[in-house]
Amino acid sequence: MSLRSPRRLLVGATLAGASALVLAGCSGGSSSDDGSEISILIDNAETTVATMEALVAAFEEAHPDIHVDIETRPQGTEGDNIVKTRLSTGEMTDLFAYNTGSLLQALNPDQMLVDLGDEEWVSTLQDSFTPVVSTDEGFYGAPLGQTSSGAIFYNKTVYAELGLEVPTTWDEFVANAEAVKAQAPDVAPIIQSYGETWTSQVLVLGDFANVMAADPDWADAYTANEAKYVDDPAFAGFRHLEELNAAGLFNEDYASTTYDEALAMLADGEGAHYPILSWAIQNIAANNPDAVDDIGLFAIPGESAADNALTVWQPGAVYVPTSTEGARLESAKTFLAWLTTPESCAVQVEATGVPYGPFVIDGCELGDDVPSVVTDEVAYFDAGTVQNALEFLSPIKGPSLEQITVAVGSGITPAAEGAQQYDDDVTKQAQQLGIEGW
Incomplete structure (x- = not known):
């Protein structure tokens, strides 16, 4: 899987401003043969657009001979x-931002992307990042943003009022949710937001640290077609979705609630928990700034408190398609070299004011004034109790997971059937990728 959504940074852009940046057609963006003007494609989330605007402005100030046009996509x-269509037709912009890990592998990077392995800045990246933008043949992406984690956001005021403690096992988590249901009937014990289907995946994918704690070889076995989601330990995520829905622990309007609405509920104390990725704190800072310090974070619990660990997503990246050539390629590389500097990281932190996880570039710091969500998150990093998400350990990701988890979490599809559907989905993807053993 990959959680594809507003994962980049920054607050303050308007949707009208974002719309104004959309270029007509699929011409590959505005660029010039002499490299004085290049283009970049990003997703159209408000935070993504605003972040790139800030980065481009700072880059152009440092490199006044290069102008970067921004184009957006859904x-x-x-x-x-x-992205796949424009790459295959040679109509991609000079640069584009996209996921790392399994979704990158589906782009056929060895044929479609420029190998950046010889660039000097590659040596400044943390070892945990380089594999997620690499194949056996090359290295393809510069990081954009910070690491994030699939976890549970919780309202600390609700916890304090009900005398709850942060859980370290799944049973403790469910008990906390049941306590909210019994003692605070106007508060949703666990928020779900199936109005935006990608959010439904977090309880399955964020459980991966627990899967690896139970079976450290699981990711390799999965890639070799020797481990399945229909079996434990990976089945737990599907089982948990079914369990929580059956217990009536979700908000009543979970089927139509959007991501923004879910975060507003949490910030206002109308919900106690929300499984989401840590970069969501930026949305709260933008829309409910007074509530930022009321929100905490804990890892999705598993069966054992001793193995309680955080599932981590590496940042996305910026890539160069092979259709970018000559002077445009050199300008694109200049942009990537600047993007991987502490100066670029500082622009991101200053622009948002709300970091959401550690950077993967040497010399990049979060600063001292960070939300409690990030303080909670960094504690797992400091303790070494973190685990890269599956998409960074395996190239195989079924594209239908978010639809399957919506059905399971809605009580439409039994957990065992949903897990089998996802195993079938994964099989098709592995066969399409030509992975041995499938």
């Missing part, structure tokens, strides 16, 4: 298809 599956 998020989710529609956006994935646009």
Whole structure:
């Protein structure tokens, strides 16, 4: 899987401003043969657009001979298809931002992307990042943003009022949710937001640290077609979705609630928990700034408190398609070299004011004034109790997970049937990728 959504940074842009940046057609963006003007494609989330505007402005100030035009695309599956189509037709912009890990592998990077392995800035990246933009043949992406984690946001005021403690096992988590249901009937014990289907995946994918704690070889076995989601330990995520829905622990309007509405509920104390990725704190900072310090984070619990760990997503990246050549290629590389500097990281932190996880570039710091969500998150990093998400350990990701998890979490599809559907989805994807053993 990949959680594809507003994963980039920054607050303050308007949707009208974002719309104004959309270029007509699929011409590959505005660029010039002499490299004085290049283009970049990003998703159309408000935070993504605003972040790139800030980065481009700072880059152009440092490199006044290069202008960068920004083009946007939809998020989710529609956006994935646009990226694949434009790459295959040679109509991609000079640069484009996209996911790392399994979704990158589906782009056929060895044929479609420029190998950046010889660039000097590659040596400044953390070892945990380089594999997620690499194949056996090359290295393809510069990081954009910070690491994030699939976790549970919780309202600390609700916890304090009800005398709850942060859980370290799944049973403790469910008990906390049941306590909210019993003692605070106007508060949703666990928020779900199936109005935006990508959010339904978090309880399955964010459970991966627990899967690896139970079976450290699981990711390799999965890639070799020797481990399945229909079996434990991976089945737990599907089982948990079914369990929580059956217990009536979701908000009543979970089927139509959007991501923004879910975060507003959490910030206002209308919900106690929300499984989401840590970069969501930026949305709260933008829309409910007074509530930022009321929100905490804990790892999705598993069966054992001793193995309680955080599932981590590496940042996305910016890539160069092979259709970018000559002077445009050199300008694109200049942009990537600047993007991977502490100066670029500082622009991102200053622009948002709300970091959401550690950077993967040497010399990039978060600063001292960070939300409590990030303080909670960094504690797992400091303790070494973190685990890269599956998409960074395996190239195989079924594209239909978000639809399957919506059905399971809605009580439409039994957990075992949903897990089998996803195993079938994964099989098709592995066969399409030509992975041995499938």
